[in-house]
Amino acid sequence: MRRHILAAAFGLACGLGAAQAQQVQEPITLRGMGSFHVGGKLVEISGRPVKDVVFTPGGTPARVDPNGTYQTGQMYVQYFLPQNEKGSVPLLLWHGGGMTGVNYETTPDGRQGWLEFFLRKGWSVYNSDAVERGRSSWAMYPDVIPGEPLFLTTANPFERFRIGAGGGYDADPAKRKYLPGSQFPAEGYDNFVKQIVPRWTSTDQMIIDAYIAEVDKVCPCVISFHSQSGQFGFKVAQARPDKVKALIAVEPAGIGDPAKAAALKDIPVLMVFGDYIEQDARWPTIRKTATDFGDKITAAGGSVDVVNLPAVGITGNSHMLMMDKNNLDVAQLIQDWLAKKGLTK
Template sequence: MKFRSAFLATMLCLTGTASQAADPIALRDMGSFHVGGRIAELSGLPVQDIVRVPGGPTSKLDPNGRYPVEQMYVQYFLVQNRKGKWPLLMWHGGGLTGVTYETTPDGREGWRDMFIRKGWDVYISDAVERGRSSFASPDIWKSQPVFLTQTDPWERFRIGPGAGSFDADPAKRKLLPGNQFPIEAFDAFTKQIVPRWLSTDDAVLAGYVALIDKVCPCVLLTHSQGGMFGFKAAEARPDKIKGIVSVEAASAGNLDKAPLLKSIPILGVFGDYIEQDSRWVAYRKSDFAYFDAIKAAGGSVDLIDLPKIGITGNSHMMMMDKNNREIAEQISKWLISKELADP
C-alpha cells in the first residue's frame, strides 16, 4: 500500500500543471466504476446490412436484444491524509460533465485537486446521458438531445452582458465589467459541452441515488442543474447526506419534501451579476423558497453571496474563474465550521 501511494503521488505530480501547487498529491487509492442503470429490451426491429469498416465486408446488425442503459460513470480519488470526515461528491451542471471540477480551461488547478489537497476523498461523476456514462438509442429514449451553441454559455453563464454580447471574433466579444472567467480559454471551455436530454431526469436521479447507496454517508458539492439532483437525492436518502454545498442551483427540490433536509447543514453560494438576467433571478428565488422551507422545519441554511463579501465578477462557472481558489477557501471554511472536516 505504501508503494502504491507513493507511485500515485508521483504520477499526479508529473501530470499536474505548472501553475498548480508544487507539492505532490498523495493518494491511498484511485479508480473508477459504473453504478446503477437498467436493462432495456428491444424487439421487432428490422435487421440491417451494414459495413462496419470502410472497405470491409457487409455484416448483419440486429438491434433486437437486451441493452444495459442509464448507468453512471464515477471516478474516485482517496487521499492519503484525510481531513474530510466523509467523501465529497462533486456533481456538475446541465450539458456538462465531471470535467467541470478538473483542470480549468486555461490550465489552472480545479476544485477537484484543491479539495483533495484539503484532505477530502473526492468522487466525480458524469451524470447519466453525459460523458462516459450511458445514454440510449431513440428506440429507448424517445426525445431528442439538446445541443448548445457557443453563444449560449457566453450569455447565460454571465460572462457577457446578455444577448448580442458574443461574437465569433474573440476580440469583439463583450464582457461584464470585472468578469473573472478566463476568457482567453472560452473556446476551450465550450469543447467540454455535451448533448443533454430533457426527458431523462428520473434516470439521472436514479444514478445519483445508486452512487449514494454505494459510497455514502457523504457530503454533496453540486452545481447548477446538479443542485436540483442533489436536493432530490437528499430527499430520497436524508440519512446518508451529511452536508450540501449548492453552487447556484438552477432548480431546487420538492418544496413539500424540503423538511426532510432539516438535519443536513446546507450552504448556498451565488456569484455576481445575477440581477442582470431574469433567469438567474428566478433560479435564486426558487432556491430561496426551498431554503426557507428547510429553515421553517428547523433546518440550517447558510448563504455566501460573493459580491456582498467583496468577491466580485464571478460567472456561473465560478469553479473555473480566475479566483476559483478564493471561493474554494470560503467553502472549505464553511465545511470546517460545520464539523464536516478537520481544520
C-alpha cells in the same frame, strides 16, 4: 431564518486572493484511485430492422440486429482517495446541464480545478458524469430516452452563463464583450465550449436513480452540486437523509420537493451565488426559487446558509464559478464552511 454569511465568518476578510495565489504545489499522495459505474437497468428493444453494416472502409459487412437487451441509465464515477485524509466523509461533485465531470478537473485555461483543490485539502473526491453524458454513455432514443437531445451553439453559454453581455459574443475572440470585471478566463472560452455535450430534458428520473445508487455505494458523504443538478442534490438528499452530511448548492437551477423540506432539517446546506445576477433576465427568479426553498428547510428546523459572493467581497463570478479566475477563493469559502460544520478532521 436564513442567514446571509459575512466574509469574516470564513476568515476571508484579509486577502481574498490568498487561496488563488497558493498554486505552488506539492506532490499529491494517494492511497487509491479508480472508477466504477452505478445504477441503470436492462431494457428490451424490438421491432427495429436488421442491417448490414461496414464498420471500416473496405471492410466486410457485418449483420447487426439492434433488437435485444440493452444496459441503460448507468452512471460513471471516478474517485481519488488521499493518503492523508482530512475530510470526515467523501465529497461528491455533481455537474450541471449539458456538462460532465470535466467541469471540476481543471479550468479551461489550465489552472487548478475544484477536484484537485479539495483533494489537496484531504477530501476523498468522487467526480461523476451524469446519465447520458460523457463516459456514462447514452441509450437509443426515442425507444429508451423520450424526445431528442439538445445541442448548444458556441454562443449560447456566453450570455446565459453570465460570462458576457447580451449580444456580446463574436466568433472573433478579440471582439467579444465580457461583463465588466468578469473573472471568467476569456482566453479559455473556446476551450470551455468543447466540454459541452448533448443533453435531454426527459432523463431527470434516470439521473436521480443513478445518483441514489452512488450515494448508497459511497456515502455517508457531502454532496456539492451545480446548476441543473440542484434538483438532483436536494431530491437525492431527501430520499437518503441519513447518508448525506452536508449539501453545497452552487447556483442551483432546481430545488427539491418543497413538501418534503423537513427531510433536510438535519443536513446543513450552503448556497453560493455569483455576480451579475441582478442584471440577468432569469437568474433573480432562479435564485429566489432556491432561497425560498432554503426558507422552507429553515422553517422545518434546518440550517441553510446563503452566500452572495459580491456581498463578501468576491466579485466577477459567472455561472461557472469553478472555472473563474478566482475559483480557488470560492472553493476556500466552501472549505471553511465545511470545517465550521465539523466535517474536517
